[in-house]
Amino acid sequence: MIRLENLTVSFGGVTALDALDVELTAPVVGLIGPNGAGKTTLLNVMSGFVTPRGGDVFLAGQRLTHLRPADRARLGLRRTFQQEQVVEELTVWENVQAIADHLADPRRGRAEIARAIGRVGLSGKERMPGAHLNLLERRLVELAKTLVGGPKAILLDEPGAGLDEIESRRLYTLLKDIPGELGAQMVVIDHDAEMISSFCEQTVVLDFGRLLACGPTKAVLNDEAVRRAYLGSASS
Numbered sequence: 001m002i003r004l005e006n007l008t009v010s011f012g013g014v015t016a017l018d019a020l021d022v023e024l025t026a027p028v029v030g031l032i033g034p035n036g037a038g039k040t041t042l043l044n045v046m047s048g049f050v051t052p053r054g055g056d057v058f059l060a061g062q063r064l065t066h067l068r069p070a071d072r073a074r075l076g077l078r079r080t081f082q083q084e085q086v087v088e089e090l091t092v093w094e095n096v097q098a099i100a101d102h103l104a105d106p107r108r109g110r111a112e113i114a115r116a117i118g119r120v121g122l123s124g125k126e127r128m129p130g131a132h133l134n135l136l137e138r139r140l141v142e143l144a145k146t147l148v149g150g151p152k153a154i155l156l157d158e159p160g161a162g163l164d165e166i167e168s169r170r171l172y173t174l175l176k177d178i179p180g181e182l183g184a185q186m187v188v189i190d191h192d193a194e195m196i197s198s199f200c201e202q203t204v205v206l207d208f209g210r211l212l213a214c215g216p217t218k219a220v221l222n223d224e225a226v227r228r229a230y231l232g233s234a235s236s
């Protein structure tokens with residue numbers, strides 16, 4: 001479980017997160033909101049890439065706020081980026097290994113890398129260089145990187161961005177069982193409300209860095225303020 005306590009982030013005059021107080025309790029949590037609402041900033045604060053002006057981040061009761069990104073990763077926090085980060089010159093295997101190298105036991109690392117690559121359906125492509133992968137395969141490599149080393153929380157920043165409907169469905173079908181299999185919580189940013197609706201038990205809505213709504217996904221998506229701010233209209 002992830003708890004965010006009174007988080008505030010400012011970039012110059014922009015308040016990207018404004019005293020955000022929320023508890024992510026479901027195994028799969030959706031994070032939605034209009035462009036610029038603060039979704040990526042929130043993932044950046046959780047993973048340690050942005051330091052908040054105030055407030056705290058807790059994972060399973062442990063305060064992470066003072067820890068560097070690598071230390072948070074060792075505690076089980078994993079993330080992907082809105083712009084995928086596959087290294088073109090490295091193979092699929094090496095891209096995943098770069099994360100697994102943080103593991104203490106290298107033999108355990110190799111088995112985990114193979115399992116993670118298999119789990120995302122990329123077995124047989126281990127030696128393929130990043131440069132030869134299509135967008136879906138790149139997103140799958142990113143996903144495989146989050147699966148090694150005993151993740152406790154997996155944060156995905158628009159994993160379906162740029163994919164067509166069939167690819168996106170394939171990705172989400174893969175994602176669906178991961179929290180149960182690994183006992184890891186998953187937080188997913190996506191602009192596709194239908195996907196969020198079918199995938200996430202709990203949904204958090206941000207608007208101008210503030211918490212607009214948080215609760216069971218269906219109730220949140222039917223909330224009038226959410227429909228007005230995010231889905232465009234309360235009446236249509």
Ligand SMILES: Nc1ncnc2c1ncn2[C@@H]1O[C@H](COP(=O)(O)OP(=O)(O)OP(=O)(O)O)[C@@H](O)[C@H]1O
Nearest residue numbers: 011014016033034035036037038039040041042082
């Ligand atoms: N490094 C930065 N420097 C300055 N301003 C930033 C920085 N990162 C984010 N912002 C600003 O903070 C606000 C929140 O941005 P953020 O990227 O978190 O939004 P988002 O909800 O992820 O949007 P999108 O749906 O477009 O990805 C925006 O006004 C953005 O311009």
Ligand SMILES: [Mg+2]
Nearest residue numbers: 039040041082
């Ligand atoms: Mg974003």
